Amino acid sequence: MRESRDFDTMFKEWYRPFFYFAYRYVKNEEVCRDIVSETFEVLWQNYDRITPSTAKSYLLSVLRARCVDYLRRQHVHDHYIQYIAELNDTFFEEGGMEEADRRVVMVRNGMEKLTPYNRHILEECYIHRKKYKEVAEDLGVSVAAVHKNIVKALRILRKELRQG
Structure with a gap:
């Protein structure tokens, strides 16, 4: 394609038919406009x-893929929203806050x-989300030593939580 007139x-x-094609999938006019515009941008x-x-x-293949x-x-996104809603419902149910507080105390103990x-x-x-390798380098020990200490610490915490 050589001429910009061809593109115009x-x-x-094709804009309108592409819009309706996208609308059959997406069912949201604003999103369809964006997708169709992005598709023409790919052409450009x-x-x-x-x-x-x-x-x-x-x-059409680009449009369908988008x-x-x-x-x-x-x-x-919808599953994440549903998960958060369920989590909030569970947390704020009667006794949810007290149960969370009790677990925090048990972990601290x-x-x-x-x-x-x-x-x-x-x-x-x-807590600081460091990798075992980073912690090992900071402490001057092997990754296996870090792993061994994590296993030991988690065993103690599990035992404490079961008793509480």
Whole structure:
């Protein structure tokens, strides 16, 4: 495709049918407008490599893929929202706050029973989100030693939580 007039013609001719095609999947006008515009942007970016005879089928495949991608992301988003809602419902049920407070106290009691070295390793890995390798380098020990201390600390915490 050489002429920008060709692009303009395609845009004017295909925008509406592409919009309705996307709407069959997505069912949201604003999102459909964005997806169709992004699809034409792909055409513009690849303008010199696409022939007019293959442009429509190429754009329809791009459009379909973008609709499916949007639906996948929306599906994940919806599941996350549902999970958070269920989590909040469970947490705020009668006694939920008290149960959470009780568990926090039990974990703190368990942490107090750890040696300072075990507690430090556990905090670095679980609170500060460091990898075993990072903690091992910081302490000058092997990754296996960090792993061994984590296992030991978690065993003590599990025991404390079962007793509580």
